Amino acid sequence: MNTYDVIILGGGAAGLMCAATAASRGRKVMVLEQSRRPSPKILVSGGGRCNFTNIYAKPSNYHSSNPGFVNDALARFKPKDFIAIVKKKGIAYHEKKDGQLFCDKSAKEIIDLLVERTQQSGASLLLNQKVQQVYHEKDLFTVQLEDQSYQSSRLVIATGGLSWPQLGASDFGYKIAQQFGMKIVEPSPALVGLNFSPSDLTKFKDLAGIHLTVSASCGAWNMVEDIMITHTGLSGPIMLNASLVWEPGKEIVINWIPEMTVEETYAQLKKDKAAGGRGEFRIWFSERIPRRLADRIAWNAGARGAWAELPDETLMSLAKNIHEYRFVPQDTFGYRVAEVTKGGVDTREFSPQTMESLKVPGLFFIGEVLDITGQLGGFNFQWAWASGWVSGQAV
Numbered sequence: 001m002n003t004y005d006v007i008i009l010g011g012g013a014a015g016l017m018c019a020a021t022a023a024s025r026g027r028k029v030m031v032l033e034q035s036r037r038p039s040p041k042i043l044v045s046g047g048g049r050c051n052f053t054n055i056y057a058k059p060s061n062y063h064s065s066n067p068g069f070v071n072d073a074l075a076r077f078k079p080k081d082f083i084a085i086v087k088k089k090g091i092a093y094h095e096k097k098d099g100q101l102f103c104d105k106s107a108k109e110i111i112d113l114l115v116e117r118t119q120q121s122g123a124s125l126l127l128n129q130k131v132q133q134v135y136h137e138k139d140l141f142t143v144q145l146e147d148q149s150y151q152s153s154r155l156v157i158a159t160g161g162l163s164w165p166q167l168g169a170s171d172f173g174y175k176i177a178q179q180f181g182m183k184i185v186e187p188s189p190a191l192v193g194l195n196f197s198p199s200d201l202t203k204f205k206d207l208a209g210i211h212l213t214v215s216a217s218c219g220a221w222n223m224v225e226d227i228m229i230t231h232t233g234l235s236g237p238i239m240l241n242a243s244l245v246w247e248p249g250k251e252i253v254i255n256w257i258p259e260m261t262v263e264e265t266y267a268q269l270k271k272d273k274a275a276g277g278r279g280e281f282r283i284w285f286s287e288r289i290p291r292r293l294a295d296r297i298a299w300n301a302g303a304r305g306a307w308a309e310l311p312d313e314t315l316m317s318l319a320k321n322i323h324e325y326r327f328v329p330q331d332t333f334g335y336r337v338a339e340v341t342k343g344g345v346d347t348r349e350f351s352p353q354t355m356e357s358l359k360v361p362g363l364f365f366i367g368e369v370l371d372i373t374g375q376l377g378g379f380n381f382q383w384a385w386a387s388g389w390v391s392g393q394a395v
């Protein structure tokens, strides 16, 4: 009889955390994972070293249309709780920067840890099991695979988001939510680079490979971090984080030399001009940002020829190009390279204490399938662990 107390769809980060937690409470648990290997995304995460948590994770590191939803789970399962599990297993790790913890050796160690905990707790994990359908009748969920079915009174959807379809990401979780009449916050690629408009493309594409530290803002959001120019757009940690708040049509304002402002640079340029302008500011400028980028910004601002002869409007235009470059992305680099999906199943219809649906008792959604997206830096795994753990306590 394929009957369980709890069936978990998706053997990723959140699903495996939920499985081990629930099974160690004595629940009979089955995890169904479509891939040949458990948690394929962990293997590619953090450049193969898995940035498995962030010691400073807090609710403000997350984006959602229902921001307070994360509070309870993050408070009950903290980064230190996952670190304790990692330490107990003897996995060596280090802090890269800003609280971001990475494995010293390989992300595979985190997968092995999760699988071992799942097995030791007594939960079953079946691979190569692509779930096709879910039925719900008389408080019982029936999960239909190609050639067999499983039943349980508790069903946990941990099927993740749409990013990296090459690793099997699908909209399955959203379809289940819709089947049960739940709302979806429009999903889109996030933690992803942003493409130039055609006119910016001609201005910048041959500078691909240049990287530097800048500041950027988009509406109320702002940050100082590294940026990278690519053949199609702007990437690097600052643009990946910007993609969490950016929406089509919005502009991102970039300051290529964050320690100065338009006014300060304009004053400096005028001083340089008054002193005969033999290019001192230009040297200063190219000492602070890569020479080729400095020249291009000056060119784009129309600052060509002898600097001492440039009109004040051109100097102002140059100062604005340096400190207020208005980048209006054409679109994102897309799901194939996006680290996460922003949007997802609307959390307003779930208990923040347990992740259980308020409309359909016994049905739980956890991890990235929900409309919760963390910033770059280990926050998304922390959400997977926290939502997996609190649901595992409740199923």
Ligand SMILES: Cc1cc2nc3c(=O)[nH]c(=O)nc-3n(C[C@H](O)[C@H](O)[C@H](O)COP(=O)(O)OP(=O)(O)OC[C@H]3O[C@@H](n4cnc5c(N)ncnc54)[C@H](O)[C@@H]3O)c2cc1C
Pocket: 009, 010, 011, 012, 013, 014, 015, 032, 033, 034, 035, 038, 039, 040, 041, 042, 044, 045, 046, 047, 050, 051, 052, 053, 129, 130, 131, 132, 158, 159, 160, 161, 163, 164, 167, 168, 169, 170, 172, 173, 338, 339, 340, 366, 367, 368, 369, 377, 378, 379, 380, 381, 382, 384
């Ligand atoms: C390249 C890359 C690097 C990343 N690096 C980091 C990082 O360093 N730190 C960090 O915090 N976050 C990182 N992330 C994000 C992180 O991987 C995810 O947020 C996290 O894996 C989400 O966990 P989850 O369990 O909700 O979903 P997933 O890990 O995506 O797991 C969902 C599982 O469900 C399975 N599934 C889907 N549909 C079905 C179905 N119909 N039947 C059966 N199984 C199904 C999938 O195969 C998958 O294994 C990275 C993501 C990518 C793509």
